[in-house]
Amino acid sequence: EEKISVAVAANFISAFKEMAVDFEAKTKIKVEGTFTSTGNLYSQIINGAPYDLFLSADEERPAKLNKDGLADTPFIYAKGQSILWSANKDFCKAKTWQDALKNEKVAKIAIANIQTAPYGTAAQKALEKVGMWNDLQSKLVIAQTVAQSFQYASTSAVDAAFCAMSATVSADGKKGCFFVIKEAPEIVQSACILKRTTNRAAAEKFADFLKSPAAQEIKVKYGYR
Amino acid sequence: MTVEASFKKQLKYFELDISFSCAEENMMVMIGPSGGGKTTIIRMLAGLEKPKEGKIVFGDEVWFDSLHHINVPPQERCLGYVFQDYNLFPHLNLFDNAAFAAVEKKEVGELLEVFKIGHLKKRKPHMVSGGERQRCAICQALARRPRLLLLDEPFSALDAITRRGLREELKSLKDKMSFPIIYVTHDITEALYLADELLPVVEGKMDNQWLQKMINREPSTEAVLRAAREPRLTLVY
Amino acid sequence: MTVEASFKKQLKYFELDISFSCAEENMMVMIGPSGGGKTTIIRMLAGLEKPKEGKIVFGDEVWFDSLHHINVPPQERCLGYVFQDYNLFPHLNLFDNAAFAAVEKKEVGELLEVFKIGHLKKRKPHMVSGGERQRCAICQALARRPRLLLLDEPFSALDAITRRGLREELKSLKDKMSFPIIYVTHDITEALYLADELLPVVEGKMDNQWLQKMINREPSTEAVLRAAREPRLTLVY
Amino acid sequence: MDYLALYVTLKLAVVTTVLLMIIAAPIAYVLAYYRFAGKSLLEALIYLPIALPPTVIGFYLIIFMGPKGFIGRIWEMLTGGSLLFTFIGIAIASVIYSIPFAVQPMKAAFSKIDRRLLESAYVLGLSKKATFFRVIIPNSASGIAAAAILVFLHSIGAFGVLLMVGGSIPGETRVASIAIYEAVEMMNYQAAAMMALSFIPISYAFLLLINKLNEARS
Amino acid sequence: MDYLALYVTLKLAVVTTVLLMIIAAPIAYVLAYYRFAGKSLLEALIYLPIALPPTVIGFYLIIFMGPKGFIGRIWEMLTGGSLLFTFIGIAIASVIYSIPFAVQPMKAAFSKIDRRLLESAYVLGLSKKATFFRVIIPNSASGIAAAAILVFLHSIGAFGVLLMVGGSIPGETRVASIAIYEAVEMMNYQAAAMMALSFIPISYAFLLLINKLNEARS
Numbered sequence A: 001e002e003k004i005s006v007a008v009a010a011n012f013i014s015a016f017k018e019m020a021v022d023f024e025a026k027t028k029i030k031v032e033g034t035f036t037s038t039g040n041l042y043s044q045i046i047n048g049a050p051y052d053l054f055l056s057a058d059e060e061r062p063a064k065l066n067k068d069g070l071a072d073t074p075f076i077y078a079k080g081q082s083i084l085w086s087a088n089k090d091f092c093k094a095k096t097w098q099d100a101l102k103n104e105k106v107a108k109i110a111i112a113n114i115q116t117a118p119y120g121t122a123a124q125k126a127l128e129k130v131g132m133w134n135d136l137q138s139k140l141v142i143a144q145t146v147a148q149s150f151q152y153a154s155t156s157a158v159d160a161a162f163c164a165m166s167a168t169v170s171a172d173g174k175k176g177c178f179f180v181i182k183e184a185p186e187i188v189q190s191a192c193i194l195k196r197t198t199n200r201a202a203a204e205k206f207a208d209f210l211k212s213p214a215a216q217e218i219k220v221k222y223g224y225r
Numbered sequence B, C: 001m002t003v004e005a006s007f008k009k010q011l012k013y014f015e016l017d018i019s020f021s022c023a024e025e026n027m028m029v030m031i032g033p034s035g036g037g038k039t040t041i042i043r044m045l046a047g048l049e050k051p052k053e054g055k056i057v058f059g060d061e062v063w064f065d066s067l068h069h070i071n072v073p074p075q076e077r078c079l080g081y082v083f084q085d086y087n088l089f090p091h092l093n094l095f096d097n098a099a100f101a102a103v104e105k106k107e108v109g110e111l112l113e114v115f116k117i118g119h120l121k122k123r124k125p126h127m128v129s130g131g132e133r134q135r136c137a138i139c140q141a142l143a144r145r146p147r148l149l150l151l152d153e154p155f156s157a158l159d160a161i162t163r164r165g166l167r168e169e170l171k172s173l174k175d176k177m178s179f180p181i182i183y184v185t186h187d188i189t190e191a192l193y194l195a196d197e198l199l200p201v202v203e204g205k206m207d208n209q210w211l212q213k214m215i216n217r218e219p220s221t222e223a224v225l226r227a228a229r230e231p232r233l234t235l236v237y
Numbered sequence D, E: 001m002d003y004l005a006l007y008v009t010l011k012l013a014v015v016t017t018v019l020l021m022i023i024a025a026p027i028a029y030v031l032a033y034y035r036f037a038g039k040s041l042l043e044a045l046i047y048l049p050i051a052l053p054p055t056v057i058g059f060y061l062i063i064f065m066g067p068k069g070f071i072g073r074i075w076e077m078l079t080g081g082s083l084l085f086t087f088i089g090i091a092i093a094s095v096i097y098s099i100p101f102a103v104q105p106m107k108a109a110f111s112k113i114d115r116r117l118l119e120s121a122y123v124l125g126l127s128k129k130a131t132f133f134r135v136i137i138p139n140s141a142s143g144i145a146a147a148a149i150l151v152f153l154h155s156i157g158a159f160g161v162l163l164m165v166g167g168s169i170p171g172e173t174r175v176a177s178i179a180i181y182e183a184v185e186m187m188n189y190q191a192a193a194m195m196a197l198s199f200i201p202i203s204y205a206f207l208l209l210i211n212k213l214n215e216a217r218s
């Protein structure tokens, strides 16, 4: 029985799991995912982790692996969109997300770590673009990952949170409302086949599958493009 | 204040079934073979063990009554108890041990002097000899000014001279404070000297014969054989 | 095998400075006031404490020699030691305690019978009386067939009758096994009865006067006052 | 090197240790000396924070301590402020997270105490409470030291939980372990190693302190 | 519910607990009874795994256990295989991660033992080793139980470290706490809660077992 092992950035778990099932049904190749933060996966890989494929949450790390001769040329497998989500439906009655944030009642806003999480960086850029970054400093609460940022909002620990579009498809995500942040750059997630793979054929098959229409359908379902 | 007690309890190899009373200012000495139940009786008086049935009355207080489900906890009985294995608190030095429940801290120093361990007061229990530990335990019990004093072989680790002296001290202390004392010993001479009342305990019951047997033991054949070597001492206490 | 020992050690309040020897099959009895250094001497013989200077020789083995820096560890001295506070292993029952270092497991049952605690062999130490614990400690020491037996007040928690019997047993055991015994007691009668040699220890030194003083004590004025009440007993052991 | 984070870490560890010594002692006492129905179940519940992944604990703590949660609402009634994302908030989280490490060694130490010492104290007139403070506590020094060491070090390393409840606010809730985590994520491995190494002298100093206290006692 | 992950978790917890009881006992013995220069420093090093955030430990373990690392190379020489991403690999990681929880309570228990019992054993001819097994161990039951409980539960909850060293291979290295983490990341909070709740009966059963063993001893 053929099998490949894939290191997957934690934000892509849901979509990945469905893709894996689909892929297995079509090709009879088993796909095993390991999910954690991109940084952790990266340090595993440079220390010899036996993954065949790496689905990163950014473009930087696959490029670095490629440059260091550990991976093939990276390719983009998904693009994510930043949103501003709130559990309180009144929050979205404002015209724009900027207005919503200016509301007196909004005391705390969660944002993913601007240094380590791509969604955090994207949100920061959007806020800077609209000139609100400095004013909001005192209201910002830093979450380590984008999933955690959403957790804060869904438990009402904060009034609103910058998170990923993919959050809106979860059960809790559907209970709230959101603005799409067009000012934020798209989060481009790229993947690469690792040079140490022992099953290149299967890995390539899965890489191809990621670009296929069937995969595209799943991606859209989970809020990616 | 008089103690009156009567109780029953089934132990593994015999039934404890005894009743006695000890009047104020009196010293009752319990004596008897090892494993006969002396410590168990003392523990019941202290409230550390519960008789199956019986009654303990101290003056006009009822400490224990199996019929009326009365069982006063040890704390409220306000007595002094020197355990057979004289366990002091290992984390405290001799002074602090003696002062542990003292009514007047001032008295503690005096007591330690009386019991000739004043110079050791800064030492921890494991740093002194067995007899010194035992004396400290007596100070601890006395310093709390008990209403009843229970002594379970308090002088067993002491030489005859020290013992003699301390016994005197104890006696005079008792006269000053006037509480009944219940005293366990294996030394018949001591028992006869100290006792206002004697309670020979054999297999959980009072047995006056035992004392007789012990003192005027018929020289058996064995004893005759040994006689050649045995010293016959007249001890002047 | 003969033990010969001589050592010095500065204790807090006096200097221990003593030498003695005890021949094979002999019993040496140490006696003296509480805190005089008896237990310390025994511990040095056992190798649990180190003299400042001195020498311990057992037969032709040197156990300790401060000049040649010899100090044989307790394990290799192969002796039996009944501690003054007779601590048994709390996690083992009496049988397992006695059999802890037994040469022949079979003997253990017999020993327990001889010391009259055979029926208690399944009990843990905290479930038996003080005297019973003490007897078990003696069994433990004997069961390992020691080459030298150190007994630190082994019968202090026993009544006179039991004590008398066990003393006999000990004597006959000794004759069978033929090892020297060093015995600490506070009971002069016992000391005089048992001893082949007597070692009166007072403040760390040998003091023959002490024994005299103790036995033929001049009736002081105080003693005269007491005389009215004091029994003069002739104890037939 | 993020000294501010190091300072918050130390402060948190000290506060947690002190609080837990006080909170855990009575719990350990009850577990060591009383028997009651459901005791093992209660014990299992108290120990649950070790068995659960920190992210899970963090998740539930957010819910309880959030504005709609039980603890959060009480806190808001009392102080008017929010508990999440404050130092007090992470201190509470850290206490809950480390409870088992305080309770278990203390319970072991308490249950090892010679019963005769307790009996002796009772006869000398000490109530159970007085006995606890004057006999049990001083004779459990090594177990209490073990508890303090485990709790202190564990709260230095606590991170998953704090990350969730604290929100990484510099000088308030951003502790050193979060700083290390970020350094690793940013592939700044040297900074991470430096920060991690700085835990050695801290732990060392604390151990020395505890050992000294312990020796002074015995 | 991911039963396979639960099974791996249990297996890992049992293996870790058994191994650590064996490894920690001699370490605790040395720490409790010997004095030597640098002892506190050694102790601090042994306790370091609690103080460090799990991801940091995981990070260093990967380096050591990887094909270029010290341990990894030795392992490869011996067995020809890789250590990372295998059950043995996570077992080693879990042992290192939980060492302090085994050593500390055992040390506390050992150092509480009455010196006179040891002296008695020596005089009875027992070597230090025999004394350790026949006197110290049986009289430290409650401390050893504390150690076992802490280690067992801690390795059930271990997650950051295992994820780094083990990845998430079903039936091999995918433990329940990783499954919970994934559920949380997928915002599937109900599944996470279900899985987390299943730890209660497991912990409960283990506690009952340990308590029973402990009682049987005393």
Ligand SMILES: Nc1ncnc2c1ncn2[C@@H]1O[C@H](COP(=O)(O)OP(=O)(O)OP(=O)(O)O)[C@@H](O)[C@H]1O
Pocket: B011, B012, B013, B033, B034, B035, B036, B037, B038, B039, B040, B041, B084, C120, C126, C127, C128, C129, C130, C131, C132, C157, C158, C159
């Ligand atoms: N905790 C206990 N549980 C059960 N039985 C016990 C316990 N303590 C003592 N015994 C048993 O009860 C009986 C009486 O014991 P006790 O300690 O009262 O005797 P004693 O007269 O004080 O003896 P000794 O003079 O040797 O101290 C003995 O047979 C003993 O084995």
Ligand SMILES: Nc1ncnc2c1ncn2[C@@H]1O[C@H](COP(=O)(O)OP(=O)(O)OP(=O)(O)O)[C@@H](O)[C@H]1O
Pocket: B120, B126, B127, B128, B129, B130, B131, B132, B157, B158, B159, C011, C012, C013, C033, C034, C035, C036, C037, C038, C039, C040, C041, C084
């Ligand atoms: N561990 C110790 N450290 C320091 N001093 C001690 C220690 N043990 C006993 N001592 C002191 O040494 C002296 C001799 O004690 P030792 O125990 O040898 O006396 P002993 O003759 O056995 O007395 P007893 O008849 O009361 O048992 C005493 O003054 C005692 O306080």
Ligand SMILES: [Mg+2]
Pocket: B038, B039, B040, B084, B152, C129, C130, C131
């Ligand atoms: Mg008794």
Ligand SMILES: [Mg+2]
Pocket: B129, B130, B131, C038, C039, C040, C084, C152
């Ligand atoms: Mg002595």
